[in-house]
Amino acid sequence: MYNMKKFIGSVLFLFLLTSCSNNLETENQALTNELNKTEEEIISLRNQLSKTTAELDSYKQTSKNLKELKITVQQMEENNQLLSERITSVMEIPKFKYTIVSNQMDRPPYDAVVYIDNVPDEFKEQEPYLLRAAIEFSSEKYSAVSFWNDYSLAEQYVESSFSDEDGLNGWSGFDARFGSLDNSLDEPKLIHYYSRDDGVIVDFGKYTPLE
Numbered sequence: 001m002y003n004m005k006k007f008i009g010s011v012l013f014l015f016l017l018t019s020c021s022n023n024l025e026t027e028n029q030a031l032t033n034e035l036n037k038t039e040e041e042i043i044s045l046r047n048q049l050s051k052t053t054a055e056l057d058s059y060k061q062t063s064k065n066l067k068e069l070k071i072t073v074q075q076m077e078e079n080n081q082l083l084s085e086r087i088t089s090v091m092e093i094p095k096f097k098y099t100i101v102s103n104q105m106d107r108p109p110y111d112a113v114v115y116i117d118n119v120p121d122e123f124k125e126q127e128p129y130l131l132r133a134a135i136e137f138s139s140e141k142y143s144a145v146s147f148w149n150d151y152s153l154a155e156q157y158v159e160s161s162f163s164d165e166d167g168l169n170g171w172s173g174f175d176a177r178f179g180s181l182d183n184s185l186d187e188p189k190l191i192h193y194y195s196r197d198d199g200v201i202v203d204f205g206k207y208t209p210l211e
Contacts, residue, residue: 150176
């Protein structure tokens with residue numbers, strides 16, 4: 001009798017053990033399926049995030065390009081306005097008269113020296129005369145030209161007629177040189193002087209630097 005009970009108990013234990021094992025396997029499978037589903041959702045979210053990030057970067061680049069284009073258009077409009085004002089100022093010169101003091105570009109002072117009549121003393125008011133002179137001497141046969149508003153000082157410059165103490169670099173006569181151009185460069189240069197040694201580069205026509 002005891003052995004029978006023991007046998008029945010063993011059978012029940014095995015049944016319960018098998019049942020529990022089946023339940024655990026079912027639960028594990030369900031958990032695995034859930035984890036796989038969660039992982040797929042995470043991958044999908046990551047892909048969506050990557051796509052959204054790429055779209056955002058594209059929008060940012062488009063916005064940047066539009067801003068740069070707007071700046072470029074604005075700069076072009078300002079340049080056109082400045083050019084229009086300069087052309088008008090050149091055309092309004094009452095009488096443009098000049099004298100070539102020297103054209104000895106193959107020996108000192110190695111530039112064509114040009115005196116221009118009636119050039120104002122004010123720096124800003126000189127610009128139309130410089131621009132008109134640049135048009136007149138834009139030909140490549142004039143490799144370098146200096147423009148003067150005092151004929152006598154222009155002659156002294158040509159003749160190197162200044163004291164040894166001053167020398168060329170310290171010569172006060174350069175106060176009368178208000179502009180120069182250089183057509184020998186790959187990018188021809190036009191300069192408007194506001195002192196003996198210092199000046200600003202003027203963008204005008206062929207003297208506009210290439211981008």
